[in-house]
Amino acid sequence: MREIVIISGKGGTGKTSITGVFAHLAKNKVICDLDVDAPDLHLLLHPSKERVEEFHSGYEARIDKDSCTQCGVCAPMCRFGAIREDEDGFSVDPLRCEGCKVCVAFCPAEAVRFTQKHCGQWYVSSTRFGPLVHAQLFPGGENSGRLVMVLKQQAQEIAKAKGLDLVLCDGAPGIGCPVISSLSGTHLAVAVTEPTPSGMHDLERVAELCNHFQIGFSVIINKCDLNPDEAARIEAYCLAHSYPVLASLPHDPVFTRAMVKGLVVTELPETELSRELVRTWTRVEEMARRVP
Amino acid sequence: MIVSVASGKGGTGKTTVAASLTTVWDGPLVAVDLDVEEPNLHLFLRPTVEGREAAHLEIPVLDQSRCTYCGTCSDLCQFKAISVMGKLVLIFPEMCHGCGGCLAICPEKALSPGQRELGEISWGRAGGAQFLMGRLRVGEAMSPPFMRLVKAKLDEMLAASPGDAILDAPPGVSCPAVNAVIDSDVIILVTEPTPFGFHDFQLAWEAFAPLGKPMGTVVNRAGLGSKDLYGFCRDKGLPILAEIPFDRAIAEAYARGRVIADVSPQLRETFVSLRGVIRDLAGRSRPGEVAHA
Numbered sequence: 099m100r101e102i103v104i105i106s107g108k109g110g111t112g113k114t115s116i117t118g119v120f121a122h123l124a125k126n127k128v129i130c131d132l133d134v135d136a137p138d139l140h141l142l143l144h145p146s147k148e149r150v151e152e153f154h155s156g157y158e159a160r161i162d163k164d165s166c167t168q169c170g171v172c173a174p175m176c177r178f179g180a181i182r183e184d185e186d187g188f189s190v191d192p193l194r195c196e197g198c199k200v201c202v203a204f205c206p207a208e209a210v211r212f213t214q215k216h217c218g219q220w221y222v223s224s225t226r227f228g229p230l231v232h233a234q235l236f237p238g239g240e241n242s243g244r245l246v247m248v249l250k251q252q253a254q255e256i257a258k259a260k261g262l263d264l265v266l267c268d269g270a271p272g273i274g275c276p277v278i279s280s281l282s283g284t285h286l287a288v289a290v291t292e293p294t295p296s297g298m299h300d301l302e303r304v305a306e307l308c309n310h311f312q313i314g315f316s317v318i319i320n321k322c323d324l325n326p327d328e329a330a331r332i333e334a335y336c337l338a339h340s341y342p343v344l345a346s347l348p349h350d351p352v353f354t355r356a357m358v359k360g361l362v363v364t365e366l367p368e369t370e371l372s373r374e375l376v377r378t379w380t381r382v383e384e385m386a387r388r389v390p
Numbered sequence: 391m392i393v394s395v396a397s398g399k400g401g402t403g404k405t406t407v408a409a410s411l412t413t414v415w416d417g418p419l420v421a422v423d424l425d426v427e428e429p430n431l432h433l434f435l436r437p438t439v440e441g442r443e444a445a446h447l448e449i450p451v452l453d454q455s456r457c458t459y460c461g462t463c464s465d466l467c468q469f470k471a472i473s474v475m476g477k478l479v480l481i482f483p484e485m486c487h488g489c490g491g492c493l494a495i496c497p498e499k500a501l502s503p504g505q506r507e508l509g510e511i512s513w514g515r516a517g518g519a520q521f522l523m524g525r526l527r528v529g530e531a532m533s534p535p536f537m538r539l540v541k542a543k544l545d546e547m548l549a550a551s552p553g554d555a556i557l558d559a560p561p562g563v564s565c566p567a568v569n570a571v572i573d574s575d576v577i578i579l580v581t582e583p584t585p586f587g588f589h590d591f592q593l594a595w596e597a598f599a600p601l602g603k604p605m606g607t608v609v610n611r612a613g614l615g616s617k618d619l620y621g622f623c624r625d626k627g628l629p630i631l632a633e634i635p636f637d638r639a640i641a642e643a644y645a646r647g648r649v650i651a652d653v654s655p656q657l658r659e660t661f662v663s664l665r666g667v668i669r670d671l672a673g674r675s676r677p678g679e680v681a682h683a
Contacts, residue, residue: 107428109561110401114586135562136398136593138586157468177489178538193568193601198489199468237597241564243531271400271561272427275531295433295647296405303428306528325645349641354614357585 099257100386101250101284103132105269105277106291107300112320113290115353116375117268118142118362121227123379127264129225130253131232132280134218134245139268142362145223145230153218153233155242156197159190165209172201172210193238217242220249222256229256243279246270250283264386273307281307286314286386288344292321293328301332305341314389316342318378321349342385345378347371391672392555394574396598397581398590400561403610403634404580406644408558409434410651410661411668412519418553421516422544423523424570425560426509426533434649437521442512445524445539447488447532451504452479463492463501488535508536511543520547533560534569541573563590563597571598576672577605578631584615591619595626604671608664611636629671632664 104120106113117139121129131139159180161172166187173181173188180194181201190201190210202210217240220233231253233245253265269280269287281287287308291301301317308315317336322329329346336343350371356363364372395408408431412421423431450463450472461474471485472492483506493501509526524540526533544555559570571577577598581591591607598605607623612633623630634640634650634657643653651661 106400108401108430109399135564136400136590138399138589141585141589175490175494193572196487196489197468198487198491199466200489200491200494203466203491203495235564237563237593238568238600239564241562241566272533273528274427274526274533274566277427278529278531292645294645296428296430299430299433300428303528310529321641321645324641328645349638351614354584358615360585 099254099263099265100286101265101267102286102288102382102386103267103269103280103284104288104290105280105304106271106289107273107304108291108296109271111290111292111297112353114138114142114268115357115363116290116318116320117266119364119375120266120379120382122362122364123376124264124266126262127228127266128253128257128262129228129230130249130265130267131230132246132249132267132276133270134233134235134249134276135241135270137232137234140232142357142360143225143227143230144360145221145225145232147221147223149222151220152216153220153245153248154214155217155244156215156240157199157212158192158195158197158215159199159201160211160213161188161190162209162211163187165207167207167209169206171204171206175200175204215240218245220245222252229260231256241276243275246276246279247282273303277307281311281313284313285389286316288316288318288382290318290320291332293319293325293332298328298332298335305339314385316344316385318344319346322346323348344381344385345374347374391576391669392557392574393576393578393668393672394557394559394571395578395580396559396567396571396594397561397579398563398594399581399587402580402582402587404561405430405434405558406610406650407578407580407608408556409649411556411665413517413649413651414658414661414665415519415554415556416665418551419519420544420547420553420555421519421521422540422555422557424537424540424557426524426526426536426540427560429523429525431558432521432523433647435516435521437514437516439512440514442510445508445511445536446505447486447508447535448490448503449483449486449488449506450481450492450501452481453500453502456498456500458498460497462495462497466491466495484531487532508532508539511540513543513547520551522547533566537566537569563593568597572601574603576668577603578608578668579605580608580610581619582611582614583609583617583619587615588619588622592622595628606631606667606671609633631667631671632660634660
């Protein structure tokens, strides 16, 4: 079984629109949306949820007003500035609480309660392109690499159970915790970039991250005609580092038109762009087969 | 006044707005890049860097000779950063959140503070403004503790030379994004009226509304997608502070690293007027919330 993750570093490069196209074109796969913070793939795939699970992760401290003796031991010990004192006494700001349990352990009156946090939901759904594993963290909550791991594991189990040989993942922007979890154990990362200063800069950072974790890395340059000079610089950079450039796609509002219809570009009447996307997918598949 | 420029979806134009506001700002200002995973503001403001320093998180270091293997530290650690197995103590620095609990609780004082590098903080000047950015070390998973250190540096800079700050926040609606905007006086949400943009915008509103800060919307690539965004803003009482049209010429100027406010007199006027609207919005206190001076 192979796992491919589409990432971008910079947001808004077209990662999800392109993942949607690949979800349409790939055969025998499980689709997985690993952008658990701001997922969008479901807007193209219209999943019907078949399984809904709660996601619990970490703990949250809460001061029981009746037991609190106002001694103030907890506040200076909290490294996260989460303990406030006002006219009602001490309380924990849930948005700042890291769940480290220090206040719980050091409260002489045992007045701090410590409860597990319900952080979001995850789903197994069916879509017109096949099974989809996805999630939604509650806005404002903790962004969790652990939830990303849960989704990947589910997707692999489904693939095994149904005899499917590919897990196709939409990753998250950035290079932090959820992205690192997305890349763990993956065969091939495909970075969608754009020829802008930010696109180039962020591409270098995700490439470095993939090298750090020794993951196969390849690149799609989207909106390549916005700045042909920068696109050429990206190509030269990829060549110098032996990162295959799998496609250079034009800036085309058809991606937005498809999105408004809730479809992917290859479901619209055929154009040169959609033919190029089909060729691109063939190259991605070929790459995924070749990496160790 | 601290102004956060945030968005749910990435790539909606946060950095474009933060850079343009910086160039038209009319008083002392620190422009801060808090998108520490992928900082981009410097690519547009092109600051001269005057200083840089590594930022560290405090992690435990074991003094084997004092340890009695009692396991009190590993029982407390919620992040699986210490494990005690028989007479073996393993510390996993990359799992540590820096809460300091193990150091405080060890009955033998066998743990002392060490350091893990989170990233690099750099500062300098960009035109008339001061500039500050954090760049997370590649391979480092935790951005919130690093962002706290960048913000501590900002407090230092504002204490030395008082003024306003514009924060370019990370995308998303979870922990890092909320951490970025939590201490600001006003939040500007930059979005685009596409289905993805609108969907993530609603999540962003849900995440940031509980902070009780004055909030407004900048619509980028106006004219794309649909009108749903405008109805939502009306219903939630979110003012539309500015609209930047969908225009290939703007996208091309951005792709060449230009600050959008410098592209045409009309665009400059858009950001000058946005500056005024932001000041009005910050001055308008919400019930139970006192705006800063």
